[in-house]
Amino acid sequence: MGLNFSKFRTSVKSNYLKIKRSSSSINLTNPSLIKKNVRDEFKFIDGRRYHNVENIHYFFPNDDLEIDRLQLQHYMMRFIWRSNFSSPVRDLLDEGGARVLDVGCGPATWILEMASEFPKSEFxxxxxxxxxxLTIKPQNVNFEQANLLDGLPFPDNHFDFTYIRFLNCAFPFNLWTTHVIPELIRVTKPGGYIEIMEWDTEIYYQGPITGQLMDALVKEIRYHNIDDKIPEKMTSFLQDSRKLKNITNDSRDSPIGKHGGKVGTLALDNSISAFKLCETKFSEELGLTLEEYNALFEFYKKEVDDYKSQIRTHRFWAEKI
Ligand SMILES: C[S@@+](CC[C@H](N)C(=O)[O-])C[C@H]1O[C@@H](n2cnc3c(N)ncnc32)[C@H](O)[C@@H]1O
Known part of the structure; x- marks a missing residue:
């Protein structure tokens, strides 16, 4: 891979600044997003900020540190895949008038880039x-605060392209087929596309320290009833819906660690941030003090280089019948 990552990030950043500058007016915040106060909206544990919604299974924080991680992760994905999506919807989005939905958009880095690339479509x-x-955003972008598991606040057959990325840790395994996929299908128009992007919860070519860290992560994921093997099952989930055709998938392996240049270093930093998301639990799990747990990362950094470790991401896309 020709890794000119700094050039790529600079172009993404300048794109984002362009969006900010080009918004001719500041859009009014969607009323559903004008919320009580921060104490009702969030809860704080061990200095990190979390959602405070009862029937939400997602257990990662959502503070500035996590938002930074998600933004960098977006740039990393864009670089690894050389695109923001794989569904054959480019012409439709270019033409204009298409409606695109991003479920679990987080800090909305994907949507802001997409809205700038396809200014005639609505996101x-x-x-x-x-x-x-919520305030400074392009005019073709809007946001809603909603829980997919309560049903998305849109009519049937509404979107031309429905996208969802890295929400595996948000849904206990049985809900993918009972709630998540049916709801994505419901809001998508016949002939429209659904695209799902996920990680493998695995680091390939791993050494013993990586193995221990991953075991702690997988244990935590399973504790929340989340399936760490969802990508292996996704194609059959989509097929079983009987409401989709042209079901396709693709995957990318990419390095984690300095051996992989800038993108590998970014993947390494991203993984360390992820391992630190639940550091209290993970350190207890490994029988380490918090200090010892954090010291482990110096060895982990070296180990991923020694083993030439890799990560794998997947995209699944399908057309609604
Ligand atoms: C790992 S982040 C991914 C964010 C974004 N899709 C990305 O790729 O950068 C998962 C996001 O899903 C949101 N989320 C979790 N459960 C959800 C639910 N039931 N309905 C809607 N959003 C949810 C979280 O608040 C979080 O912002």
Whole structure:
């Protein structure tokens, strides 16, 4: 891979600044997003901020540190895949008038880039917590605060392209087929596309320290009833819906660690931030003090280089019948 990552990030950043400058007016915040106060909206544990919604299974924080991680992760994905999506919807989005939904949009980095690339189409981001930019945003972007598990606040057959990325840790495994996929299908127009992007909860070519860290992560994921093997099952989930055709998938392996240049270093930083998301639990799990747990990362950094470790991401896309 020709890794000119700094050039790529600079172009993404300048794109984002362009969006900010080009918004001719500041859009009024969607009323559903004008919320009580921060104490009702969030809860704070061990110095990190979390959602405070009862029937939400998602257990990662949503503070500035996590938002930074998600933004960097977006740039990393864009670089690894050399695109923001794989569904054959480019012409439709270019033409204009298409409606695009991003479910669990987080800080909305994907949607902001997409809205700038396809200014004639309309983009809606949904998240259960308001971590998206609510005031300064392009005119073709709107946000709703909603929980997918309560049903998305849109009519049937509404979107031309429905996108969802990295929400595996938000849904216990049985809900993918009972709630998540049916709801994505419901809001998508016949002939429209659904696209799902996920990670493998695995680091390939791993050494013993990586193995221990991953075991702690997988244990935590399973504790929340979340399936760490969802990508292996996604194609059959989509097929079983009987409401989709042209079901396609693709995957990318990419390095984690300095051996992979800038993108590998970014993947490494991203993984360390992820391992630190639940550091109290993970350190207890490994029988380490918090200090010892944090010291482990110096060895982990070296180990991923020694083993030439890799990560794998997947995209699944399908057309609604
Ligand atoms: C790992 S982040 C991914 C964010 C974004 N899709 C991305 O790729 O950068 C998962 C997001 O899903 C949101 N989320 C979790 N459960 C949800 C639910 N039931 N309905 C809507 N959003 C949810 C979280 O608040 C979080 O912002």
């Amino acid at each position: 809606i981001g949904v998240d259960v917590v308001p971590v998206m930019p």
